[in-house]
Every structure is written in structure tokens, then in C-alpha cells.
Amino acid sequence: MAVSGFEGFEKRLELQFSSHDPVIGIGLRQLDFKSVEQVLHQVQCTVVSALGNQHFDSYVLSESSLFVYPTKIIIKTCGTTQLLKSVQPFIHLATTLNLHITELRYTRGSFIFPQAQPHPHTSFQQEVVYLEDNIPTSLCYRKASVIPSKLTSHSWHVFSAGAVEYSDNVNPLDLYTVEVCMTELDQTLDRKFFRHPNDGKNGDSAGREMTEMTGINRINLNSQICDFAFDPCGYSMNGIDGDRYSTIHVTPEDGFSYASFECVGSVYNDDMADMVKKAVKVFGPGTVSVATTAASHDICTRIKATVEQIGMKCRSYSMDEFPAAGTVVFQTFTTRRNYRI
Numbered sequence: 001m002a003v004s005g006f007e008g009f010e011k012r013l014e015l016q017f018s019s020h021d022p023v024i025g026i027g028l029r030q031l032d033f034k035s036v037e038q039v040l041h042q043v044q045c046t047v048v049s050a051l052g053n054q055h056f057d058s059y060v061l062s063e064s065s066l067f068v069y070p071t072k073i074i075i076k077t078c079g080t081t082q083l084l085k086s087v088q089p090f091i092h093l094a095t096t097l098n099l100h101i102t103e104l105r106y107t108r109g110s111f112i113f114p115q116a117q118p119h120p121h122t123s124f125q126q127e128v129v130y131l132e133d134n135i136p137t138s139l140c141y142r143k144a145s146v147i148p149s150k151l152t153s154h155s156w157h158v159f160s161a162g163a164v165e166y167s168d169n170v171n172p173l174d175l176y177t178v179e180v181c182m183t184e185l186d187q188t189l190d191r192k193f194f195r196h197p198n199d200g201k202n203g204d205s206a207g208r209e210m211t212e213m214t215g216i217n218r219i220n221l222n223s224q225i226c227d228f229a230f231d232p233c234g235y236s237m238n239g240i241d242g243d244r245y246s247t248i249h250v251t252p253e254d255g256f257s258y259a260s261f262e263c264v265g266s267v268y269n270d271d272m273a274d275m276v277k278k279a280v281k282v283f284g285p286g287t288v289s290v291a292t293t294a295a296s297h298d299i300c301t302r303i304k305a306t307v308e309q310i311g312m313k314c315r316s317y318s319m320d321e322f323p324a325a326g327t328v329v330f331q332t333f334t335t336r337r338n339y340r341i
């Protein structure tokens, strides 16, 4: 942990692969666990819990989460992990299965302790240089941008790159991603993410208790949950609902409290705004940011309306277009009593 405090804001990487073979089968899910662990070792995190279904595998990490689909990897890590060091190893592992990369997306919020970040995460500029140097030239449609907000401490950093073949395929399944970052958590609510000393529980059983006690299990009733409680505090969970994942991570310490909720949505399921509202209610944050990637304007507007129903006020709404990712909308909210710009 940094001397200053734990960096809750995650770095998130999504890698999409394709194959010239007509039959991909379970694709990347064939990767042996040892090879995946070696990549995680370079990033500086480990697997603490795992759960899969017929669509994908999910791993709770010592620092956030990893999801492996047949042709997609999503990995988010917090603290002082070196996430971008996984780019080349994952691309290499995929080539052993005849899979080549067609899209890459890297996103993150604004670090609370930027000075504690190691190379290549010392600045967004350095991250972009590292990515440019470590991705194949086939990913030729590239764009890096920082989407601002009215809150100087909250902006959304996006790097996206796509190959020629991505172009007709930006959003093949009408899926979109919602990334919610919350700070200044309600102190009564975030106490629930501290373990009781000598409670006789392990990380799994204490995690299960937190999931139920906080109402996280009621955010999506269809979801199967894999959860873990850290000692003396902190919590992570992955939810799996068919081919859709969700994930929550909590850093409850006073002074740098942070929680995140991320979920993949489908235009055929109208439950996203409601899930975001329920997740925000679990934490009672002073500040919330919501980044949606490839969602319709209508979905973003509905999320805004439902978050405002629980006493938050939307302070900014910004958007940008990315050739390989589609539209990214970044909204920020504060409690009405907490209007600081």
C-alpha cells in the first residue's frame, strides 16, 4: 500500500480477439491457470476467488477482477498494480490459440494518489506512450482522450485502438458497459466493509456476510455472486448473470474511501438504471461518476434520472467518440449538500 493510502480507482483493460478459424469454441478459456497467474504476477496481483458458468470465467483478484470470455479479456486492477504490463503477455497467450487482437480499450478515473503510481502509470501521457509502444500496428484506429467534468478531481481517461476488421463490429451484440466510481462513502455504511477481529471467518465467509448485510445481493437478483472480504477491511465481488458480469470493489478506509460498480448491459434488458441506483444506495457516496461506453443517449438519461432520485445532483455530462469503442459518456454527481467544484 502507498504510504498515503490505498488507491481505490481502478485501471481497466478490455482486449477483444478474433480468429480466422470458423470454430472458436471456448477460446481463451482454454488458457491454463498457471499462464494466467504468471501474467497477474507481472501486474502484481493474485487470484483470491473464482466462479464461472457456460459463458465465461470470473476471478476476484487481490486487486479487483478478471473476466475471461472465449474471445475477450477484461481485467481491472487498483492500488499500485502495473496493469498495462499485461497487454503484451495476454496478446502473446492469445496467439498460441490462433486468436489475434482486434480491439483494445483502457479506461480509468483520476487517481487519488497519482504520485504513488509506478511506471507505466505515472501519468496518462506515459500510459499512452506505453500502449502505443506495446500494441501491434494492426490496431491502427487509435485515440486517447481525457473526458473532463466540472469536478476537477474527476475526469475519465480513455485509450482505444481497433483493427480494420473492428469497424463494422463496434457493438456486435448491442452490449454496453457502465463504470461507476464513488468516493466519500457514508461512514456508517462503509463500516460494514470492516471485518470483526477474531470473527472466526475466512475471506469467503466474511465476504458472503458482507454481500448479504449490505444489500449487494439484491442489486441483481439473477446474479450468482463470488465475493471476498479482505482483512482488516475491503471487499470485492463478481456477479455472473448468463453472459453478463457485474463487479463491485470497496476501499472503506476514512480519508480515501472508494467503491466501484461495473456492469455490462444489453439493450434487450432494461434494468441498468435500477441496478446503478441500488449500487449507489449501498454506499451513500458524496461523489459519483458514471462512464458509459457504447450506450444509447436514452440509457444515459435514464441513469441520470434514477441517480437523481436518491438525492444526488448531476453536475456534468460530457461525451467523446472513439473509433474502436463508440461513444463514451461521462456524468458526475454530488450530493446536493456536497456541491463543491
Ligand SMILES: C[S@+](CC[C@H](N)C(=O)[O-])C[C@H]1O[C@@H](n2cnc3c(N)ncnc32)[C@H](O)[C@@H]1O
Pocket: 006, 007, 008, 009, 010, 061, 062, 063, 064, 077, 078, 079, 230, 231, 232, 233, 234, 235, 236, 248, 249, 250, 251, 252, 253, 258, 259, 260
Ligand atoms: C482489493 S480491495 C478493493 C479495491 C477496489 N479497486 C476499490 O478500492 O474499490 C481494496 C481494499 O482492501 C484492503 N486490503 C486489505 N488487504 C489487502 C490486500 N492484501 N490486497 C489488496 N487490498 C487489501 C485495502 O486496504 C482496501 O481497503
